[in-house]
Amino acid sequence: MASRISQIDRLEQITNYVFKDKALAQSAITHPSAVEGEPIWCSYERLEFLGDSILGALVATDLFERYHDMDEGCLTRMKIALVSGNMLSEVAGELGLGECIIFGGSERGTHARGMHSALENVYEAVVGALYLDGGAEPAHAFVERTLEPRMSRHLAATAESPKSLLQEVTQRDFKCAPSYKLIGQEGPAHSPTFTSVVLVDGKRVGRGSGSSKKEAESMAALAALRHLGYVPAADEEARE
Numbered sequence: 555m556a557s558r559i560s561q562i563d564r565l566e567q568i569t570n571y572v573f574k575d576k577a578l579a580q581s582a583i584t585h586p587s588a589v590e591g592e593p594i595w596c597s598y599e600r601l602e603f604l605g606d607s608i609l610g611a612l613v614a615t616d617l618f619e620r621y622h623d624m625d626e627g628c629l630t631r632m633k634i635a636l637v638s639g640n641m642l643s644e645v646a647g648e649l650g651l652g653e654c655i656i657f658g659g660s661e662r663g664t665h666a667r668g669m670h671s672a673l674e675n676v677y678e679a680v681v682g683a684l685y686l687d688g689g690a691e692p693a694h695a696f697v698e699r700t701l702e703p704r705m706s707r708h709l710a711a712t713a714e715s716p717k718s719l720l721q722e723v724t725q726r727d728f729k730c731a732p733s734y735k736l737i738g739q740e741g742p743a744h745s746p747t748f749t750s751v752v753l754v755d756g757k758r759v760g761r762g763s764g765s766s767k768k769e770a771e772s773m774a775a776l777a778a779l780r781h782l783g784y785v786p787a788a789d790e791e792a793r794e
Contacts (some may be wrong), residue, residue, distance in 0.1 A: 561654045568649050570699075571684060580656070582683035587658030587744040590695075598679035605682030609637055611692075612681075612697045618706065628710035630725065634718035635709040636701055639674045639768055643786045645700050646673035651680070658744060671766040716775035723784050724754050730758075732778070734771045750774045778792055 562579045566572050573579040580602050589596035602624050624632070635641060646652070655672055682758050684693040717732075724732050738749035750770040752760045759781050762773025 561656060564650070565585040565654045565680070568651060568654070569680060569684060569696050570694070571688065571696070573687050575687050578683050578687055582679040583651075583654045585658060585672055587654045590658060590743045598675055601682040601686075602675045603681035603682075604685070605678035605680065606637075608685050608690075608693055609678055609681045609697060612694050613637055613701065616698065616702065618707070621707075624710065627722065627726070630722060631711070631718070632705070632707075632709045634667065634715075634721065636704060638715060638718065639671070640715075641701075641704065642677045643670045643673040645704070649700060650677050674768070675766075685737070714777055715789045716772050718786070720752070720754075720775040721780055723779075723782075728755050730755050732775070734774065736767060737761075737772070738763075752778045754778065 562573070562576055565579055565583055578601075581596060582598050584597045586597040586599060586682065594600060610633065613633050614629070617624075617636075618634050621629065621632070632747060652669060652673055655676055681693050681697060684696055720732050724730060733753050734750050735753065736748060736750050740747045740749075747763055747765060747767070748767050748770040749761065749763045750767065750773075751758050752762075752774040760774040760776070760778030762770050762775070762777055764770040764773050
């Protein structure tokens with residue numbers, strides 16, 4: 555218990571915020587492997603879902619207010635780059651959030667395995683926890699402090715991932731955004747395989763699998779890009 559309290563203390567130092575609900579803070583930094591068999595709210599998964607939506611709205615608002623000369627396409631590419639898994643994982647690592655994560659025995663000591671996605675997930679979960687505990691102000695303050703230094707016009711130049719590219723081309727050509735649906739999960743809780751499909755205008759256009767929900771969605775987006783003719787099959791390996 556003392557170790558977990560120290561990890562919450564470290565989280566509060568990183569966020570510059572003292573949580574009123576310590577259980578909420580603990581959930582935000584708890585990997586699913588640490589609470590196998592316990593209620594879903596004990597890990598960061600539900601908070602990650604909430605934080606993902608809040609993060610997107612906060613970043614979109616900041617970009618809208620900061621870059622008055624940019625059109626929708628440029629703003630979309632900047633937002634996608636700022637909330638991408640690579641960006642959030644890198645920022646979370648630099649902040650030291652990795653030191654806060656509570657892993658279960660099945661994950662402890664595995665070093666880099668799964669850390670990239672865990673850092674991304676915890677960043678989003680922390681945003682969700684800040685929002686629930688203190689409202690939009692502390693959540694926005696954290697996002698602004700940690701992501702604003704990464705805001706740069708060059709991020710608007712091009713999409714950096716299958717998901718971002720698919721979103722860009724479908725909004726441009728189909729006037730709608732793609733939607734993702736998780737259709738399967740196999741394997742143990744500490745090492746699952748997820749399968750997702752992506753729909754465009756209500757039609758299924760791609761399917762993919764991966765070790766995380768985000769990876770499964772990325773692979774589904776890549777399959778959709780090939781199916782729709784935006785990415786030749788020969789480019790698959792390079793884009794992965």
